[in-house]
Amino acid sequence: MKVSYFPGCTLKNKAKDLDAYAYKSAAALGVTLEEIENWQCCGGVFTTARDEVATKLSSVRALKEAADKDQPLITVCSACHNVIKQTNHAMQTDKEFANKVNRYMACEKSYAGEAQVYHYLEMLRDLVGFDTIKAKVTNALKGKKIAAYYGCLLLRPNRVMQMDDPENPTIMEDFIKAIGATPVVYAKRNECCGAYIAMESPALAEKSSNAIVQNAKAAGAEMIITACPLCRYNLIKNGADIPVVYFTELLAEALGVKEDTNE
């Protein structure tokens, strides 16, 4: 299976692991990630100003390329996924916005949200299947108690993301089960880590991040996994005393393809 892939700028710098293991794991699962040509930063945040067009053009270009190739568009960073999915939804539902974008882009064929956007986790669940993953696991992470950390962005707004129940998600827990480990359910798994507030008020971010780590630990977690570079940054910077890793790293480990990655 060939899919279009939007890595995003963090994945080429601070979060190289997230990217590298995503490639390796996909290959092991028979999925070829075809990087969008000349992709640009998604902007990091989906601005809710409805007359704002410029920051959303990069997403539209990526979406359009995937649609032209008739491939699903995969993202792995929570923020990129959020921005691209929300932009696609706006192209589908907000005619005025879509017109403005299409006029600006001045392409031969206008774009109206035809692309299918999947988060990498959704790809694992809906396109590959957790059962297939279970069958391909060579190095099951037996007995490992892992806390899934969703953060605030991955599943919300639910109306647009349509990925999982934002209050009671199961997708990452199901993923943890598929790689043979034991998921730990804890209350704060979908709370915000503090995100960009870390710039303005580090103390507030520290409080939020600590509460999450402590809650996960109290529930018995030995490790936290996440899909979001900013979440991982905040949790580690604010003194997480258990490992916080990208879910793709564990997937690669379970599939037995981790070692040949050293970027």
Add this chain to the structure above:
Amino acid sequence: MQRVGVFVCWCGSNIAGTVDVQAVSDALKNEPGVVFSTNYQYMCSQAGQDIIKNAIAEYKLTGIVVCSCSPRMHEATFRKTAAAAGLNPYMVEIANIREQCSWVHKDILTGTEKAIILGKAAVAKVNLNAPLTPGETPVTKRALVIGGGIAGIQTALDIADAGFPVDIVEKNPTIGGKMAQLDKTFPTLDCAACILTPKMVDVAQNENIRIFSFSEVAKIKGFVGNFDVTIKKKARYVKEELCTGCGACTEKCPMKKVPNEFNLGMDTRSAIYIPFAQAVPKVARIDPDACNMLKKGKCGICSKVCAAGAIDYTQKDQYIEEKYGAIVVATGFNPISMDKFDEFAYSQSKDVITSLEFERLTNAAGPTAGKLLRPSDHKHPHTIVFVQCVGSRCDSCAEKGKEYCSKICCMYTAKHAMLTRDKYPDTEVYVFYIDVRTPGKNFDEFYRRAVEEYGVKYIKGMVGKVTPEGDKLKVQASDLLANRQLQIDADLVVLAAAIEPDKSARPLATMLTASMDTNDFFTEAHPKLRPVESPTAGVFLSGACQGPKDIPETVSQAGAAASKVIGLLAKDKLTGNPCVAHSDEMMCNGCSTCERVCPYGAITYEDKEFRMPDRTTKIRRVASVNPAVCQGCGACTVACPSGAMDLKGFASAQIMAEVDAICK
């Protein structure tokens, strides 16, 4: 040839406003068979009916067409009018020129043209009508009540009081239902058990009532007045007629660690048990999943200690067949599962409980003997947060909750909050709500007392998350009126879970061919005017199986259902509908297609001897319709490949004549 009279109604301006009624009656005068045609302002009035009666006599009419409102409205009226004038009531046809014409058209030319066409079709049909006489069927004077909660109990008592025998089928080992689990009842705060258990005893002692406890309805056949029901009496491994309810077996049973469902798993019971002290019937039951004797063949202590010799490890499910004239559904409700609402940490902390569990915690017969203690550490909680609408009014989360309002939660939460403050004034009590909905006699006064006299802190807003931390529950919520975020360290969180119909309702509805809504609540025949009857004749609705209800409302609906049953059982015979299917045996090829499509089981096949043209005889398999069971739906007439099946009053020839008249 028929002599047809046409009567066009103005319905004031309802019809005459968009249909030229004079033009309609003039046009229909020229149709074949029509010997008289007129119009009048209100045909259904006494004066209008007199016009019909006089015309029948004067013109010796053999059939009439009334162009008026929907037949659902006045077909019965005009049939009575015809009968009073000596005409067979099934010689009346209604052309609906109101709902299907004047009300949906604005242009008088279009309206008039369509009214004339509808009138022509009715005339064409009545020309082929034949007089019909309805048959009569006897009524079995016994009622079945399915469900033994307060709804079923009240219905059964009221029917029995009128002198008719009633059977209650209850799936649990005892009757009493949810009300038996409650502590106090709003708004008067009388104890639920004190008002319910005497009624349970009344049921047990009433000579007209039989209780089939730990039983289920397995099969229902037949129709109004004549239902054949198979009741499955599940094996309880105790002979009901011998058990005295002494309780010796439950004391000696070595297997004591079984979660007690009556206390919602908050304490344990033995493998052989009586659900609660006031159970009716007060008969023990062995839980086969917990009993060592039944699982491994080792133990047998209960059999040894039972002085009455009531224990029977070999007991099997029993099937009982019984006839009933009427069936009352009283299958009740359950709180929904909290699995999909784990943002409130129900699965993460023992101290997050549902409101029904709270009832048991404050009940003197509950696991804590009525002391409000936290399930985790049995300490007295000092801060309690009640969350309303958990799973109710979920418009954006219909896949995990319910779109409807569960109706009873505002009142019982006010009750819980008030009673907590009354008994334990050192406790801080918060209630989070979307809206407080307390209509009902003395209901709003009750809620205001909770706020004003008892100091319960009502906060408009929802709880977003509950995080167990140490021995506290961190409640994160929003106060919408003050527009601020709240963090409350609570000791106990109580969730007002939405209520849903009992799971047994759906298969039961299929057996009864009774209709349900998308939420699996039974549908009433008319939401305002026939609220306790199902659209299926002879099936009545009592209590929360029809929609969320509190106790006073349930009891009044239970009584209403009983009065409808009494009205039915008081009749010796029921007049049937003569518009039923019949088979032309000469055309029937015995293929069984009609038998397969009949939803009522009205068609059977028999081998019959026929004389052939060459004077030999031949045995052929042909269909035969039981007119008492047939509901006249017409499925068989459509399915029959040889055209042998036809429906009286709606014969294929009549329908085709109507179509021809419309298309001419």
